[in-house]
Amino acid sequence: MNRRVVDTKDDAVRMYRKFMARNPTREIEMKWSWPTEMQEVGVGQAEMYRSNKWQKDLEQYEDYKHVAESPRITYCRDDFLRDWNNPRKRIPVAGPWVKFEPPMPKHFTILAPLLGVQLHLFTEREDGELYLPKNENIYEVRMDRGMLGGAVHPKTKEPFLFVYTERGGVHMIITGNRLKIKRDGIVG
DSSP: OOOOEEOOHHHHHHHHHHHHSSOOOOOOOOOSOOOSEEEEEEEEEEEEEEEOTTOSSTTOOEEEEEEOSSOOEEEEOTTTOBOSSOTTSBOOOOOOEEEOOSOEESOOEEEEEEEEEEEEEOEEOTTSOEEOOTTOSEEEEOOTTOEEEEEEOTTTOOEEEEEEETTTEEEEEEEOTTOEEETTEEEO
């Protein structure tokens, strides 16, 4: 099924200018489509990325870690979270499946190569209630050739983050009421 997308080029350019403190030099066509649904798996704790923002020499990169200052809802594809020591083994997750209603953005901002995302995954009680267990179910997610992207939802005008690869498309979406993508980086 082809997702309905709307033109969000101006939002993507504004986000890039704000985050990178310079104008974009190229436009890259989105070669994948947005997922129609994902599973809400827990709360994002931090995003880690490598960026050349603020660098005069654009070949120089610096590592950044943004610790979430407010709750971040995290959605994943069902086949995404895997055991680091045994990639064939899926990490069991709990949480509701959420359908993403159109429209979705046609344009997005490539923020940076991804170093990782830290997540606190839901656990399900016997009665079916979800909770975040204290000091348990905290994972650091890393992936080869992963990228951190940002976009503005065309309907709500709220920014969101997502993890993607060129070949695999979107693997994870991260949202939050106070999430912002600014010149200082990812805030909120």
